Amino acid sequence: MEHSGNCTNQGPSPTARRVDPYNADIRWFFTSLRRDVERAWLSCSDTDTMAGDVWSVGLVGLGANASRPWTPASDAMIDFGVVGLFWLRQVVKGWARDTRPYLQDLRQALVAVRVASASLIGAGREDPAGLGAGDFTRVLDALSRHRRVDGSLYSAGHRRLMVYRFCEVIDHGREAGLMASVGEFFRPLRRRHHVEVDPNEDEVGKALPEALIAHLDDHIDLLGGGGRSGWMTGDDVVGMHQAIYRIIRDTGRRPGEVVSLKLGCVEVIHGVHNLVYDNNKAARLRRRLPVTTETASVVLAWQDRRAGLHLPPSASKWLFPSPQQRAHQSIGHIGVTAFQRAFRTWVGRIPVIESELLGPDGRPLPFDRALIFPYALRHSYAQRHADAGVTIDVLADLMDHTSVQTTRGYYSVSLKRKVAAIAKVGSLAVDACGRPAPFADATAYERASVSVPFGNCTEASNVRAGGGHCPIRFQCAGCGFYRPDPSYLPALESHVASLRADLETARAIGAAAYVLSNLTAEIDAFSKVAAKMHSRLKALPPEERTEVEEASRLLRRARAARRIPLVADPPDAPG
Numbered sequence: 001m002e003h004s005g006n007c008t009n010q011g012p013s014p015t016a017r018r019v020d021p022y023n024a025d026i027r028w029f030f031t032s033l034r035r036d037v038e039r040a041w042l043s044c045s046d047t048d049t050m051a052g053d054v055w056s057v058g059l060v061g062l063g064a065n066a067s068r069p070w071t072p073a074s075d076a077m078i079d080f081g082v083v084g085l086f087w088l089r090q091v092v093k094g095w096a097r098d099t100r101p102y103l104q105d106l107r108q109a110l111v112a113v114r115v116a117s118a119s120l121i122g123a124g125r126e127d128p129a130g131l132g133a134g135d136f137t138r139v140l141d142a143l144s145r146h147r148r149v150d151g152s153l154y155s156a157g158h159r160r161l162m163v164y165r166f167c168e169v170i171d172h173g174r175e176a177g178l179m180a181s182v183g184e185f186f187r188p189l190r191r192r193h194h195v196e197v198d199p200n201e202d203e204v205g206k207a208l209p210e211a212l213i214a215h216l217d218d219h220i221d222l223l224g225g226g227g228r229s230g231w232m233t234g235d236d237v238v239g240m241h242q243a244i245y246r247i248i249r250d251t252g253r254r255p256g257e258v259v260s261l262k263l264g265c266v267e268v269i270h271g272v273h274n275l276v277y278d279n280n281k282a283a284r285l286r287r288r289l290p291v292t293t294e295t296a297s298v299v300l301a302w303q304d305r306r307a308g309l310h311l312p313p314s315a316s317k318w319l320f321p322s323p324q325q326r327a328h329q330s331i332g333h334i335g336v337t338a339f340q341r342a343f344r345t346w347v348g349r350i351p352v353i354e355s356e357l358l359g360p361d362g363r364p365l366p367f368d369r370a371l372i373f374p375y376a377l378r379h380s381y382a383q384r385h386a387d388a389g390v391t392i393d394v395l396a397d398l399m400d401h402t403s404v405q406t407t408r409g410y411y412s413v414s415l416k417r418k419v420a421a422i423a424k425v426g427s428l429a430v431d432a433c434g435r436p437a438p439f440a441d442a443t444a445y446e447r448a449s450v451s452v453p454f455g456n457c458t459e460a461s462n463v464r465a466g467g468g469h470c471p472i473r474f475q476c477a478g479c480g481f482y483r484p485d486p487s488y489l490p491a492l493e494s495h496v497a498s499l500r501a502d503l504e505t506a507r508a509i510g511a512a513a514y515v516l517s518n519l520t521a522e523i524d525a526f527s528k529v530a531a532k533m534h535s536r537l538k539a540l541p542p543e544e545r546t547e548v549e550e551a552s553r554l555l556r557r558a559r560a561a562r563r564i565p566l567v568a569d570p571p572d573a574p575g
């Protein structure tokens with residue numbers, strides 16, 4: 001259509017330039033349209049979108065994840081080529097084809113199967129017909145010890161999930177007849193496989209030092225500078241990310257609880273500001289946390305700024321609206337992942353981050369940046385309050401935990417409390433036969449022994465090596481240097497359970513008699529030690545027993561956190 005006459009349009013007004021809420025919608029519409037047309041074309045031409053080892057997720061039509069079933073997955077590719085063993089690749093593809101999992105579940109299964117494949121190839125077990133129960137256990141072990149590229153252990157939750165996904169794929173493979181060529185005992189023998197986890201290993205030692213938080217604050221201008229995003233300007237995004245960081249830092253709420261704050265989330269009750277938030281993890285809504293005036297003013301300042309933004313209806317109730325148009329009201333706020341990404345980028349931009357430890361040249365060593373993530377600020381909040389002497393029940397309330405046990409996992413143990421705990425527990429140490437073998441004091445406990453998986457070890461060369469050089473391959477149950485105490489009871493019992501499972505497996509695969517008798521003897525020895533310790537604990541007056549149990553928990557937490565021992569230098573070998 002042709003225009004006539006004079007045009008007085010001088011281009012978009014500054015406001016119109018700043019907010020263009022339709023662009024994202026239009027882009028999304030055309031992307032979906034293109035994908036639908038491609039999918040229709042492929043189905044008319046009888047093309048199997050699941051053939052081959054590389055699948056286009058958008059074309060195979062898998063959902064993005066369980067919480068967003070209405071959102072189709074995007075342009076990502078799934079590459080089954082990472083699974084080295086051909087037969088295992090076919091089994092996981094068959095599982096994906098038959099069960100049509102969410103994209104997230106498929107990625108998890110692919111990781112699990114890749115680890116399994118690598119462990120079998122590494123052990124020279126590439127022939128599927130020769131696989132048995134022992135190989136399945138080997139795979140489960142590899143998944144239970146799954147580590148990141150930097151060598152750190154994945155969380156117990158992640159490792160359990162990997163084991164679960166692998167068993168799910170194999171169970172399906174068996175039922176669907178995809179594993180006819182694979183040895184029949186290569187399958188899950190139990191409903192649930194145990195992943196060994198040190199108590200609190202996921203929780204302890206994550207608090208960031210206050211000096212480091214102050215350092216982050218000094219560089220807050222570097223947070224969130226990623227430029228324009230959706231309908232928000234770069235400045236708006238910066239303001240939003242900085243407000244989210246300050247609120248997590250000051251309130252110790254989970255990142256998910258902060259990004260999902262609603263408008264009007266600050267209330268004044270009896271002259272005190274309270275933050276109203278939803279504890280979605282425990283499904284406890286509209287919780288109230290007293291906050292300082294400064295924290296309240298961070299919320300209110302952002303709320304004022306947000307009032308000037310032109311928002312789509314789906315974002316209208318959220319304090320931190322998503323810069324991208326969302327299809328569903330319940331996720332109209334910015335996502336945790338988006339904030340975590342911005343946080344990680346920020347930490348990477350800070351030129352120098354020093355730790356409190358000094359290097360050999362007397363200068364501070366660099367702080368491991370991988371340990372700086374938003375959730376660590378929740379741990380710092382707990383540690384700050386614990387250091388200030390806030391009692392555990394009050395702190396549990398502030399953290400919104402129903403159990404003080406959970407709260408205990410959020411802060412570390414002071415040296416003084418550790419010494420007191422050792423005094424309680426060390427006096428109840430036994431030897432490998434369950435006979436009393438107490439440590440004289442805390443220094444003897446730390447100086448003359450080292451923690452090995454199921455108790456203390458007093459063998460001098462192993463103590464000097466920090467526990468990593470047992471001369472007889474950790475056969476502690478039959479070793480004269482073994483000195484467990486009640487703080488090792490959970491680890492001992494869990495080990496006995498694993499040994500029993502191994503014994504079952506060994507019987508199922510017809511292992512040699514000496515294997516069965518070794519396992520049986522080890523189970524008997526460890527069970528005897530555990531029973532002796534239980535009976536000694538039972539004999540204590542209830543009050544003392546509670547103290548020992550509390551001290552044991554403390555020591556387990558200190559061990560899990562791998563705190564610096566009481567004795568800085570390893571002692572010399574006895575002459």
Ligand code: SF4
Binds near residue numbers: 474475
């Ligand atoms: S087997 Fe003996 S020497 Fe080895 S770690 Fe256990 S207690 Fe120490």
